[in-house]
Amino acid sequence: MEARFSDPHYVSQTSSSTNLSNAAGRRALIVGAGPAGLRAAVEMCLLRCDKIVVLEKRNTFNRVNVMRIHTKDMDELVHQLGARDFYRKICVQDRDVVAIRRMQIVFMKMALCLGAEIIPQAELAGIEPDKDTPYWTARTTTSTPHDLKCNTLVLAGGEKSKLSSDFGFSRTSFRAGVATGITCNFVPSHSPAAADAMQGGVVSYLSAPFFNSLKEKGLDLENLASYITEESHYLVMTPKRSTLLNKGIVKEDRADPVELVQRDNVDRDNLLKFAREVATMAGVPPDSEFLQTTSSKGGPPRPDVAIFDFTGKTCATEPSKAITSTFTPPGSNTRHPKTLLVALVGDALVEPFWPMGTGWARAVGSCKALGDCLRELGPDPLKWGERVEAVLKAHAEQYIVLKSESYAPMTNVMGSS
Ligand SMILES: Cc1cc2nc3c(=O)[nH]c(=O)nc-3n(C[C@H](O)[C@H](O)[C@H](O)COP(=O)(O)OP(=O)(O)OC[C@H]3O[C@@H](n4cnc5c(N)ncnc54)[C@H](O)[C@@H]3O)c2cc1C
Known part of the structure; x- marks a missing residue:
């Protein structure tokens, strides 16, 4: 994990904006602490986002079902992210399989070590642009107050989640088998x-x-x-x-x-x-x-x-969108533009045909693509407006590749029927 954290790919993203007055930091709110939401939280911590908060509607990780994982993803998990430092027996009897709750626990620990905050039993109740800050402020279903100002909103609520349609993402269906x-x-x-x-x-x-x-x-x-x-x-x-x-x-x-x-x-x-x-x-x-x-x-x-x-599946037609608004900094009379990046990851983006192991593979792929998107937007969110169109276009192109990537059938799991 330390080696990954020191990788120039991520170090170069260290923000200088926090030293500037009136500047905006990169603040992410992730809805859903499934494997994909927590993997996204880790990616954003590595990218040096200034604040990362994860909301999870449940209060426990109790999904004991097992995920079979492709070798390259297992390699990332164990050798690049150091999952075994967080839970030595992460792989079931050294096979490429991990219980879903174990994956959540390992990524929750990683995210917490890297500085993310996780709020259980909390759902997103709404989000509004602040009038006088460069952020949007989210509301949750909990009564406890939390700092939920953000400029990146990640929807990771899984395949049954209605969040993507709440934010105007359209979906298409496909038959998986x-x-x-x-x-x-x-x-x-x-x-x-x-x-x-x-x-x-x-x-x-x-x-x-x-x-x-x-x-x-x-x-x-x-x-x-x-x-x-x-x-x-x-x-x-x-x-x-x-x-x-x-x-x-x-x-x-x-x-x-x-x-x-x-x-x-x-x-x-x-x-x-x-x-x-x-x-x-x-x-x-x-x-x-x-x-x-x-x-x-x-x-x-x-x-x-x-x-x-698991015959019929749906996927979003695009992985991300930008919502724009304006704000007036205190002491100023001028309105400034600001951008909220809204992105989907994991099953909320594309429902997996999990016998092929596409669940975790696409969760990781979508989180890395979101990371690339944030890297391209750059560390200063007040400049995102200048680049956002080109970055979203590149993100959409990456998504087409992610969806069409073929995976070798994991014949010793569920076959290719
Ligand atoms: C039986 C089964 C077997 C599987 N086997 C494999 C396999 O072998 N290999 C593989 O790669 N994949 C497999 N998968 C798929 C894999 O589990 C998922 O792809 C993976 O868990 C990533 O999911 P996710 O995090 O996107 O969504 P989820 O795991 O569904 O997590 C979404 C999280 O968001 C929370 N949430 C939802 N809405 C809200 C809200 N409004 N506010 C706050 N929180 C919210 C939910 O409580 C949940 O914790 C399997 C799935 C199942 C069901």
Whole structure:
């Protein structure tokens, strides 16, 4: 981390503006402390932004699901950012996989060490330009006062977030591949029986004997991955539509894959029974309990088993925009122009087809592209207006490359179906 912090790429961004009277610093407000929002906070700390605040609506990091990560991103994480200094066992058994909450904790620690502030249980309630300062001031849903003046607003609320449309970003849809996913988490067992459990992923066309044995029990899957971490024994699988129907997991056949797995069409008891059957075949000890989880919306804890469609995806049509306004510095009669940079990162920018590992890859890519954007705008925000059009154009071009970058299918995770 120290080496990265001293890299000339970042050192050259040290602002001289804080020494000047009436000058503006670079102040970023990031909405969402998911892996992407926290990675963006670290990038902005490295870029020597003067103030970085992250708002997070939840009060805990409880997502034990596991992310498979491409080798180059794992290399950055471990060797360039020094993630192991923050959590030695970040990779599950030295594989390229990290539990989502671990990623959040590691990046939260990095961001805090570098000077960012993180405010839990806080959502963005609004943002207005100050009349007499070069900043915009945000309001949150918390009653505690915080200094939320900024000139960079990063929207990192994830794929379900409405923030991008609130700020006028339009979105287009794309099809990532037809698939229904089921995830489940068990309390990890370190018993001798668990030592034989499957670790890693298998796909049907590469592991025919295993998938045939599942099929004989009516468990027809495209692929299956299973990882034991400190906090859970995690399984993710893509069952075929026929399996969902035959096992009574869905009540009626609906053509639209999103409608098929709507809450009202899912029989939760059968879903749990199915998850248990598959898990047993994958070596999860039969006496392992399901982990209990609570939704971000609250409610009583329940077994951590989820079914969802990941066929249809959306992405923003542009990664950033500039909002302009004016301010009158105290003691002056002249109005000065000012710019608010609004940018999207992570799943809020482009929803991932995560079996291909694009979630983390694009989170990192979008945070670095945002970093480039800030570098090009320069350390003095009062001069951003002169360059912003060209910088946003370059950012949009980078985004096209990011979206079209092809990723080698991670066949030992979920296959390329
Ligand atoms: C089951 C599953 C398996 C996956 N597997 C992989 C994988 O193998 N490889 C991979 O690369 N990717 C995987 N992904 C995708 C990966 O998890 C995401 O791409 C990654 O977490 C980056 O997400 P994010 O930070 O953009 O959004 P999120 O992780 O969704 O985080 C958004 C955060 O913003 C907060 N938030 C939302 N709205 C507001 C608001 N208004 N105010 C304040 N806070 C707000 C949320 O509480 C949340 O903490 C998987 C995803 C799932 C669901």
